[in-house]
Amino acid sequence: MNIDRLAAILKQAAQEEIMPRFRRLDEGMIKTKTGAFDLVTEADVGAERVITAAIKAHRPDYLVIGEEAVAANPKLLESNLDDQIVIFVDPVDGTYNFAGGLPLFAVMAAVVQNGEPVAGVIYDPLGGDVLMAEKGCGAFLAFPDGRMVRQKFADAVPLEEMGGLASTSFLPPDARARVMGNLAKVKMFANYRCAGHEYRLAAGGNVHFLMYNKLMPWDHVGGALIMRECGAHVAKFDGSAYRPSDLGGGLLVAPDQNSWDELRREVFAV
Structure with missing residues (x-):
């Protein structure tokens, strides 16, 4: 799948399912999973549903493994990654922050082909920018105005x-x-x-x-x-x-x- 198309799918899910619920969650929209700091909201579930459906509509042969799907069926993590294309999805990374109204959350996806990571996308719904990389091509931050800035990790220091x-x-x-x-x-x-x-x-x-x-x-x-x-x-x-x-x-x-x-x-x- 084209990395720009994947980024657009994450953005669509954020616009439809995540941002309309930000700082608008009532008590019934938030549930605890494994503990007080491990939450799931209606935004997580809705965004994962939109992302999965959009990927499948474009490429029905891809296996999509989302965080909430695994919560419902842990055996998905035992899927064979070696002979297919798999897209891992985190519909709301930082759910605890999102549920508390803190503007530090993201939508993420990773593409794995024959067991090897080949692409990663991180979308910031509040800033509107996308951090993305394809294997062997470098990493870039794409801003809403079209600017693309190549990314570089920090230099070594003591x-x-x-x-x-x-x-x-x-x-x-x-x-x-x-x-x-x-x-x-x-x-x-x-x-x-x-x-x-x-x-x-x-x-x-x-x-x-x-x-x-x-x-x-x-x-x-x-x-x-x-x-x-x-x-x-x-x-x-x-x-x-x-x-x-x-x-x-x-x-x-x-x-x-x-x-x-x-x-x-x-x-x-x-």
């Missing part, structure tokens, strides 16, 4: 000058305590509870690292591809390549191999 984004909530308690202490070695860290905006910030060269432990494909397959296309070093905690079928093993993104090694050793020694 550990004590690094700033980044780290999601520690899914680490085991002992590892979380150790990592939180180690993060005092860097200059700044934060967590937006929205991988889409975190990848967007990193793509523009604004942070020196990203760290995630839980690896759901709709959250990270597209973002990891975009990071590689921005020139970043991307690997799981054990140094191996991140694959779309990986649900654990952690993910660390850094400017280069040396920075990655230092961060892994000094900060993220889980």
